[in-house]
Amino acid sequence: MNGNVILVGAGPGDPGLLTQKGRWALEQAEVVVFDRLVSPAILALIPPQAEAIDVGKESSHHLVPQEQINQILLEKAQAGKRVVRLKGGDPFLFGRGGEELELLQAHGIPFQVVPGVTSALSVPAYAGIPVTHRDFCSSLHIVTGHAKAGAELNIDFDALRRTGGTLVFLMGVSALPKICRGLLEAGMDPETPAAVVEKGTLPRQRKVLSTLQALPQAAERAQVKSPAIIVVGKVCSLSDRFDWFDSLPLKGKEVVVTRPADRSGTLSERLRQLGANVTEYPCIRTVARDPSPELDHAIANLSRYRWVVFTSPVGPRIFFDRLRTLGKDARALAGCKLAAIGPKTASALSHRGLTADLVPETYDSAHLAEAMAQVEGPVLLCRASQGSDALPELFSKNSIPFDDVPCYDTVYEAPNPAAVLDLLKQPVLVTFTSASTVRGFVQSLPGADLSMVLGCCIGRQTAAEAKKYGIAVVVAREATMESLIECIKEV
Ligand code: SAH
Numbered sequence: 001m002n003g004n005v006i007l008v009g010a011g012p013g014d015p016g017l018l019t020q021k022g023r024w025a026l027e028q029a030e031v032v033v034f035d036r037l038v039s040p041a042i043l044a045l046i047p048p049q050a051e052a053i054d055v056g057k058e059s060s061h062h063l064v065p066q067e068q069i070n071q072i073l074l075e076k077a078q079a080g081k082r083v084v085r086l087k088g089g090d091p092f093l094f095g096r097g098g099e100e101l102e103l104l105q106a107h108g109i110p111f112q113v114v115p116g117v118t119s120a121l122s123v124p125a126y127a128g129i130p131v132t133h134r135d136f137c138s139s140l141h142i143v144t145g146h147a148k149a150g151a152e153l154n155i156d157f158d159a160l161r162r163t164g165g166t167l168v169f170l171m172g173v174s175a176l177p178k179i180c181r182g183l184l185e186a187g188m189d190p191e192t193p194a195a196v197v198e199k200g201t202l203p204r205q206r207k208v209l210s211t212l213q214a215l216p217q218a219a220e221r222a223q224v225k226s227p228a229i230i231v232v233g234k235v236c237s238l239s240d241r242f243d244w245f246d247s248l249p250l251k252g253k254e255v256v257v258t259r260p261a262d263r264s265g266t267l268s269e270r271l272r273q274l275g276a277n278v279t280e281y282p283c284i285r286t287v288a289r290d291p292s293p294e295l296d297h298a299i300a301n302l303s304r305y306r307w308v309v310f311t312s313p314v315g316p317r318i319f320f321d322r323l324r325t326l327g328k329d330a331r332a333l334a335g336c337k338l339a340a341i342g343p344k345t346a347s348a349l350s351h352r353g354l355t356a357d358l359v360p361e362t363y364d365s366a367h368l369a370e371a372m373a374q375v376e377g378p379v380l381l382c383r384a385s386q387g388s389d390a391l392p393e394l395f396s397k398n399s400i401p402f403d404d405v406p407c408y409d410t411v412y413e414a415p416n417p418a419a420v421l422d423l424l425k426q427p428v429l430v431t432f433t434s435a436s437t438v439r440g441f442v443q444s445l446p447g448a449d450l451s452m453v454l455g456c457c458i459g460r461q462t463a464a465e466a467k468k469y470g471i472a473v474v475v476a477r478e479a480t481m482e483s484l485i486e487c488i489k490e491v
Contacts, residue, residue: 003030003081005073005104007097009090009116010034014126014201015041016272017117025114029084031076033069037088037227039202051076066096070103077109088227090118094144094170120168123200123229127207128242131166136234139165145172145179145230153178157186166233173226177216183232188212193236198228203251203277209239248275249489254423255456256281256430258437267431270485276429281420283440286384286408288318294405295322298380302332305403307372307379309339309391311365312434315382316348318407330354336380341368342479363479364459369394377401385409386436388461410436414444421445424452429488433458433481435465442469456488 006025011017018026023045026032032046036056046052053072055064064072076083091097091113104111120142124131131140141163147153153175160167161183172179176196184190190213197207210218212232245251255276257268268278289295298305299322310316323332330353340346340356342363349356360367365388372379372391377400381391385406395402424445430453432438438455455471457463459479466473474491476483 001080002109003077003079003083004110004112005077005083005085005100006112006114007085007087007091007100008114009095009118010038010042010086010088011117012089012119012122012201013037013039013199014122014272015039016269017122017201018042018045019114019116022114022116025084025112026086028082030081031083032086033072033076033083034086035088036063038086042086051081066099070100073100074103074107074109077104078107087116088119090116093118093120093142094146119200119227119229120170123197123205124168124195124231124235126201126205126245127195127197127231128239128244128246129195129231129235130238130242131168131231131235133235133238137165139163140168141165142168142170143172145169145175147175153182155179155182157182157188161186161188166231166235169230169232171226172230173219173224173228176219176224176230179230180212180216183212188232192232193234193239194230194232195236195239196222196224196228196230198224200227200229201245203272203275205245207239207246209236245275248273251275253277253491254279254426254428255488256420256423256428258283258431258441259433260285267433267481267485270481271488274485274489276488279419279423281415281441281444283412283414283444284434284436285411285413286314287411288321288408289385289406292322292405292407294403295319295382295407296326298382298403298405299323299326299328299332302380303335305336305378305380306376307339308333308336309368309372309379309381309383310345310349311341311368311381311383311387311391313344313348314384314408315345316352319382320352322407337375339368339372341365344480362459364461365390366461372400373398375400378403381405382407384436388435410440412436412440412443414440417444421448424448424450427452427454429454429456429491430471431456431458431484431488432462432466433484435462438462438465438469438471442471454491456484456491458484 008022026045029050031051033053055069087095192212194212194215195209196219199205208218208222253276256279271278337357339358346356360371369390379402381404455466455473457475463473463475476487
């Protein structure tokens with residue numbers, strides 16, 4: 001039985017500009033055939049069990065010839081697969097989407113098209129250029145600056161000038177001098193505002209604003225490279241006033257997020273929205289202890305405990321998974337009070353229908369210990385095997401009986417140190433959300449020079465750990481993600 005092919009536009013680069021429908025298609029895919037301009041964050045959505053085929057094309061030499069791409073799509077679909085053909089921007093705008101569909105259609109392969117956000121409109125938008133504006137123009141023309149191998153540019157510059165509209169050129173970096181000359185020779189005003197925008201919508205977006213006459217020189221001085229688009233028209237004069245993207249607080253900043261992979265999403269996303277170039281570098285992972293005789297024993301004797309304490313959102317997850325495996329549910333905690341180290345941990349409890357009785361004002365183990373100084377035991381501590389000493393020390397000192405049950409282990413792992421080693425040569429912010437992320441980070445980069453690193457730490461204990469390794473630090477006012485983000489904004 002035949003499979004099908006969905007042609008999906010991945011948008012211009014900012015992963016947030018992938019459409020919902022594109023995302024759904026990607027998540028269902030069995031085979032994904034993708035191009036060079038698709039951003040890594042979107043490629044990360046490809047299901048791990050799917051086959052990912054990179055047919056990325058460099059502008060002059062095609063990595064995989066078009067005919068072969070068409071053939072791959074056909075063969076995979078004929079093998080019964082759900083195929084996604086993922087292309088930069090919109091698949092039909094200078095994307096050869098049409099060519100790819102011809103062979104499929106001829107062979108009766110079912111296909112669909114998910115349009116994408118094209119760079120022709122979105123890159124100007126991120127550069128503060130509305131492609132039309134009633135005061136300036138009444139049309140927009142999207143033109144390719146790419147000539148077929150060995151051929152001359154085939155652009156009717158006279159016709160373009162006569163439209164009086166905004167002109168957007170794709171694939172035009174190497175032909176920029178020719179394009180500008182063509183327009184000038186056709187009689188366009190040399191002072192017409194014009195711009196080149198490189199790596200549009202991405203954290204490393206750069207724009208060069210100039211006039212039609214001076215643009216080629218300005219672009220050369222700035223060493224603009226592909227991918228970039230050229231915009232010619234009065235609307236470019238608005239770019240400075242509408243410069244929202246370049247004005248974002250973290251624009252141009254390199255940030256490494258060290259959280260465990262399953263928990264990095266929102267922090268990374270928030271930082272990206274603020275303009276940062278985020279590299280996810282999960283250097284720790286939490287692994288439930290299995291088997292866990294201590295936890296099983298504690299669960300069998302829950303009615304003995306007056307308090308159960310969780311020191312991270314992982315704790316409730318592992319505790320309740322185990323509870324369920326043992327055939328019990330939340331009612332087993334009926335006689336216990338619950339303490340959570342912070343709001344995220346409290347919310348992990350409330351997702352399970354339980355309200356924390358105690359959350360310290362400052363979200364770290366020292367303050368949790370302080371808040372629990374007078375409680376009545378016995379206390380059950382459900383936490384990482386390498387947890388901080390603050391709680392056990394306080395309970396011992398105050399003669400409060402307690403059981404410290406290791407529910408999970410923190411595993412250090414180094415996914416791809418090379419990517420981070422490169423970043424360390426320039427000023428780079430590294431987020432640390434626990435002392436273990438500091439240890440994981442340092443261990444993964446033995447001998448590395450950390451002098452350019454500014455550790456953005458969630459709390460004092462984390463900062464103290466970073467200082468041990470000579471890392472300069474800033475510390476969030478409160479131990480929450482919001483506060484950490486505020487602290488990074490102020491750097
Ligand atoms: N189908 C794509 C265009 C493919 S042609 C779309 O709709 O966007 C490739 C050209 O698109 C590049 O040479 C460049 O001119 C432009 N382009 C794509 N992504 C871009 C980006 N992030 N920034 C600037 N130009 C981009």
